[in-house]
Amino acid sequence: MRKPCCKKKETSYYKGAWTKQEDQKLIDYIQKHGEGCWRSLPQAAGLVRSGKSCRLRWVNYLRPDLKRGNIDQDEEDLIIKLHALLGNRWSLIAGRLPGRTDNEVKNYWNTHLKRKLMQMGVDPKNHHLRQPGTNLSLVPKNQKIASGTQDWTGLECNNNFANSNEVNSTTSCSEGNTVSSLPDLNLDLNIGLPLVEETQC
């Protein structure tokens, strides 16, 4: 049986929004000791949070390399393309967007892009073009498809391969499916090993 890396002790953790003081404690601790061993981190850092919560806070909001702010058109297009290829694999998608997190991409998808695709008559689940007329009533009259977004007609790539971890640049849609609407799609989907500062628990 594996030895726990820290004394297991169930505490009633704080939940809800993080305070500035908590953020600072977490930042200070990680700057000193690096990431890793999330379970023991809270106690070591003087936080009354679960390791999970600390990890999430760091990964999604405190990491210095995060690019905060609006997602631009290029990023949006890339998200759509990657989602067509990978499905809801947000961490993989976020990995192709420097400075963006899986949570951010997921939220953006759910709040912006899903609706946008539906308005365009595209099923956001599989990126298939819906039957003409379906849901098109959602599109305001005279509204053109946003600039920078392609006509997704013909996008019929199934996502079977997305269930495989072997996502790489040679992956392509199976016969009969087409990504003809993605002419500039040149994705290197090799999963690079992250530069992790090794820390021993």
Place this chain on the structure above:
DNA sequence: AATTGAAACAACCGCAGCTTC
């Protein structure tokens, strides 16, 4: 100015997969 509903964002929960013993 107050109310209400929608949109956007932040955080939690549960589960799966990997690692260790």
Place this chain on the structure above:
DNA sequence: AGAAGCTGCGGTTGTTTCAAT
């Protein structure tokens, strides 16, 4: 081999903000 711990991911929910009425 399998049980248990840990981490990371994806789904979901809660809270805040903003616009419309």
